[in-house]
Structure formats: structure tokens, C-alpha cells
Amino acid sequence: MPTLRKNSLYRKLILKSFRFFYLLFLGVFYLLFFPFIFILSLKTKYRHSLFARFFYLQATPSKDTEIWFHACSFGEVKSLEPILTKLLEQEKHILLTTTTQTGFDLALKIFASKKNFQVLYLPFELLLPLWKSHLTSLKTLVVTESELWFMLFFTAKTLNAKTFLVNARISDRSYDRYLKFRFYYARVFALIDKVFAQSKNDALRLEHLGAKNIEVFGNLKIFTKIEPTRLYNKPNKLVIVAGSTHLDEEKLVLKSFLEFKKSYPHSLLILAPRHPERFDDVYEMLEGLKVSRVSQDGIDEESDVLLLDILGDLNNIYRIADIVILCGSFVKVGGHNPLEPAFFETKLLSGPYIFNQYALFDCIEGYIIVQDDLELTQRLLEYETLPHSKIKNQSQKLDILLENFVDE
Template sequence: MAIWLYRVLCGAAWILLALPLLYLSTKPKYRRSIPARFFPFVRVFTPRSSGFCKDFCPHIWLHACSFGEIKSLEPIIQALATPTRNILLTTTTQTGFDLAQSSYTSEPTIRVEFLPFEIFLPFYARRLKQLQALVVTEAELWLELFHTAKALGAQTLLINARISTRSYPKYRRFRAFYRVLFSYIDRVFAQTQADTDRLSTLGARNIHIFGNLKLLSPIHISHTYPKPKNRLVIVAASTHRGEEELVLQAFSALKKVDSSKMDSACGLESPKTQKMDSSLLILAPRHPERFDEVSTLLESSDFSFTRFSQSDLTHCPPSDIQVILLDTLGELNNCYVIADIVILGGAFVPAGGHNPLEPAFFGTKLISGEAIFNQEALFACIDGYTLCKPSELESTLLAHQSLPHSSYKHAQASLSTLIQAITTHKD
């Protein structure tokens, strides 16, 4: 009865939101994801969407929300991939889909798709008849997704499971719904003990504390860039709207200190030297659709800047360039290598913070905001970071010489344990 009521509610929601969704699909960010997920049988919108799992019978189904979660699945996919095992990898965002496509498009046993909205999943059940296991990451709690997998006789796992302190009250308000949902999940691998406690109150069972999945992923760099000599390199990573202004304000204060030190060291006889700036800021907005917006912000500022896509970092940037706008995905780790300081965004606004493991791996001085409620488990895996309020960012950056270097704690989670859980079939 509960599943049928849920289907009715999802159907009603789809009817009410169809027109707004069609409008959103005109935006570049949603141009492919919304039609594929919410209008899968309308060929004028999604000519290939009716091919969801067409001519492809998956044995393992992995689902993750976006770019970061897809990336965290890499070691699992590598361990699971065999010539005789078909793997379906689904996501809900364009950035996640693009990463999955670029990573696995040449693999004949791996299919990448957008996850269809709940009301459409039963229509694809016949194409999933060989499904042995469904593995879902973090908080992607879709009732029909788990119900469909269980109806097919597959085992179901929720991995990297977490519920933040901030979001827990919202989950509790709907705990009757989550008790139904968790009845279709066989095993849960939680990030922390706190997550385990919260999940158990919502009806989760067979919970194991595993740690964060991202601890299993090796830290890679794709290019090696020379570190500018005699320049302090600051990377402002994964910033959100409103955070770029904070970073630029703090960087401006630091630049004034730099200029003052140069005046003291060089005197006033060399105007050319006074224009030299000893600090370089690499500014990396979180969302690609904001690159142009941040570029406009920089154009209206007093900083000399260039876009990464229009520059050549194989040579050190000219000393008169003060800011580089990182407008290319996949380059953050390469920039962390040459960074002295990383200002990690998403926590000076209530976005929940971002992954601190990569900058900590390279031993940078790491600064972030206090709103890290989505990343508490990851911050617990590193030492030597500094959290501050937005109003304190400027003073914190000015005191950078006294800040500690971050360090990376190696994973205790076992990949083999997880693979065994996924591939061991229950009767």
C-alpha cells in the first residue's frame, strides 16, 4: 500500500512540476539531465533516452548524485569491472554524467545513464532482470529505486551513508517514510558513528561504520605546473556565490601588506618594482556555469587577471597577473601542488563545505568556513586546518605565517570488504 501511495504522490508531483521542469530544461545546466530524467519517452526532447539500458542487462547498478560522488566510485568500479560483468552507472547531474562518460565511454561492459525519475523506473524492470546488486551512495534515498531492485531479487546497499547534524531534524519529520524506504535496503555502510546513530533512528538496519568512500581514492595530478618563485600562491577552491567577494577582499588586504613590504625593502626609487605583487590568487568557482559571472566580477575589480583557459601555466604567470580564474574542470589538484594556502569554499555560506582531503594531501595551509556540516566526516580525517567566520577571513589570511600545515590521515576503510559485500549474493 505504501509504495502505491508513494507512486501516486510522485505522479502528482510530476504533473504539477512538468511545465517548470520544461522551462528549466532550456538552461544549459539542465539541458540534458531534466529531459532524460523527467521526460524519457518524449523523443523530441531526448532522442536516446528511451534507450535506458536498451540492449544492456546490468549485473551491478551503481548510483551517485554528482561529480564528487561519481569520482569517489572509481576504485569500486575498477575493482568490480570484469569482461563478464555489466555495470550500470547512473547519476542525476550533468557534471556527474560528463565525468562518468569521459571515464567509461570506451568500456563495453559499463553503461552510463541519467537516473529516470521514480515513476518511470518500473517501465524498465524487464531490462534489469539480471540485476544482482544495487549500490547507492550517500543520501540518494529514492524509494522506487530500492523497491525496483528488491522486486528483481537484487541485494541493495547504501554506502558512504551520512546524515548531517543540520539535515537530521528534516529527516526525522519524515521518519515514517524512511522506515518504509530502509525496509528495502539490505546493508548500510555509514561514514561515522554519529551517522550510524541517526540512520538507525530512521529504520536503517545492518549498519556498518566504514568511513568515507573518498578515502579510498588515490590523489592524482594530471599536469605538473612550475611554482612561481618568490610568490605566495593562494588557491580559493570551490567557491559559491558571495564567497568570491570575501576572498577578493581578504586578498586585497594581503596585497596591501605585500606592497608595503616591498616599499620597505626596495625604497621608492623603483616604481616598476612597486607594481610587482608577491601574491598570486587562483580562484576556482564550484559551478562551471558561474565562470562568466566571476569573470565579470573580476573585470570590475582592481585586480589584473587572466582566465586559466586562455593562459599557459606550463610557464610561470607574469608577475603583473594577480588573479587566475580557474575556468577548467579537473585542474584543482594540479593547482594544490603549487599552493601555499588553500581557502576552501562552500563553508562561508551555508552550503555545507567541500572535500578537504586533496589540499590536505599536499600539505597546504588550509582555511575554510565554519559551515562544514556536509563534510564533518572528512574534516575529521585530517589535521592542521583552520575554520573561521566570514568576517574573520581577512585577518586569518593576513596571519597565514602562523597557520599550521594540513596533513592527510590515510584510509582505514577496506575496499576489499566493500567489494565482497557487493558481490556476495544472499539467498
């Protein structure tokens, strides 16, 4: 018993020492970079977020807050929408913090009319203890993905709140960087009660960094409702969509499509570049073909190739697709979200580089991985025998997750 007490005192001393030097480091950082932060905050893009985060110029949390969610930006906030909606239906008092303007704006757009809901920017670590006197009713903190801020979790634990990390992942690219700061992350994970990892690989990496009580849960995007925002009429052609293409992928897909079109002339390719700044370059690359732009001509059935040059329209195009070639996977980008084309039960083909999307591919069935343009061409020519993709049933998992967050 004395040994256990001695070990406990030793751990507390280590934590106290770490916190002291961590706050000292943050204080020095704050003083040194204050002028640069101030100048940056004058830019329209950062004005609201930086003033709120670094100068404490925003409202304080409601004293009724029971569950505090933190999400970095737009994508993370969107992934939390089904969870927040269910908890608000249970009349829970919720605080959502973000670090970016896009995440903040989306939260307001979705939940502005909801009662018992508040959205704020997450203060800089040095300023977080100022919130303690306001969060007197806090029972649970839920943080998404890789927002591993020490004072965020420390503040919650000093208020005796349960702490969770959800949708947790460590990418191939960032793992070595995390390992270099393993000492820091071990201190953070000591403050986290439970981790919900996206995949087994993520779980192993998180455990190596010091995480405990890890459950492989999958990606929260499986709960996000997929809805078309515009209803295009299905062309009287076989429609192949190349979704979220990156540099060089358009050429690869186009090569396979033109070979396919020799056997199936009554077919149409819709190219959807991932980045809007590439729209004009891709259009110029298609010179010599019968091509049109969706923004100008809509779904022109007389064309051989359509360029989807409208942001936020890809789901609407997936709805009318027969075959989807999901890109960002033929170059080492890591793939893109397969749930959207699988929701519409398209015949789904992907390249081999899906290392950022393993958890989402685990949630669907009926997709085909192809290695290169030759295999892509062959699979297209066999399209009649290709399976239809679909999302596996995940309905019960959301309720199980919520049970962890609600303190009855």
C-alpha cells in the same frame, strides 16, 4: 511463534498498503504534470534525461547485470569511479543509472570503452517496475548519498538483491526537512540492508530516520585519484592560494594577505572564485593592485595577485602552492574538499564553517582551523611553523567495501 507470524503479516500489509498509496500518488502527479514535463524536456539541457526518465525512451538494462549502481549527478558518479573500475577489472556486469545529463555524460566519458558496463537514466518511480523482467541476474543494488527512492529499493528487493546506501549523509540544512517525511523514509530504510555513512553525525541522523545496520565509513572521495591536468612552473615566490572563494571571502583573504606581504614582500596570492560568473566582479574588486588573470597571462610572477579564471584548473594551482586557504568556510557555505590541497601536502588553513566536509577533514591531518581574518593573518605570519597537510592511508578500506557488494 504465532505472534511473530502475526507481526510479519502486519508488516507486509503495511508495506503493501504504503506501496499502493505511494504509486497512486505518483500516478496522479504524473498525469497532472505531464504537460509541464514534456515542455521542459524540449529544452536542450533536459532533452535526453527527461525523455528517458519520464517517457521510457531509452534502452533497457542488460539481462546480465549483476550489480546496479545509482548516482544522481556528476559528483556522485565521480566518487564511484574507483569502485566501478575495480569491479570491472573483476569482469562484473554493471549497470550505472543517473538522473542528470552531467552524470550520464561523465559515466560515458570514463567507461565508454569498458565491456560489461551500461549507463542509463533512472526511470521515474512509476516506471521502474518495467525493468524487473530485464534484471533477472541482479544480485546487488548500491545507491549513493541521499537518493532514497522507494521503488528503486523495492524493485531490487523483489529480485532478491542485496541493497546498500553508500556515502550516506544528511546535511544540517536538510535534516529538519527529512524529519517531516520520516514516515516515508522509514519505509525506504526498511528495504536497505546496510548503510555506509560519511560520519558519526550522519549515522545518528540516519538512525533517527529509520536506518538499520549503519557503519561509519567516511566519504568515497578519499578513493578518487587526484591528478594535475596541466603542469604550471612553480613561481620563485611564496605562493598562497585561496581556493573556492565565495562572496566576501576575497576581501577577507586579501586583507590578511596584504598585511602578510608587509613582512614577506616576496609573496604571491592566487584567488580562485568558486563560481565563474563572479570572475569579472572579483577582478574589478582588485583594482589598484598589481593583478593579472591566469587565462590571459598565465602565472605572472610580477603580479601581487593572480585571478584563477579557468574552470577545472584549481588542482593544478594547488600543486604549486605553499599555503592554501580553503574557502567556503569563512561564510556559512559548509566548506569545500580538503583532499585536493592535502594531496599536494600544502600548508592548509580553513575557516570554521566546514559542516558539509567533516568526513573529508577526518581523512586528512595537519590542517589548521582559523576563526576570522585576524587569526588568519596571525597564522600566515607564522607560516614557517605550520605543519604540512597530508591524506591518511585509506588503501585497505576500498577492498573491504567491495567485499560487501560482490556476491560470491
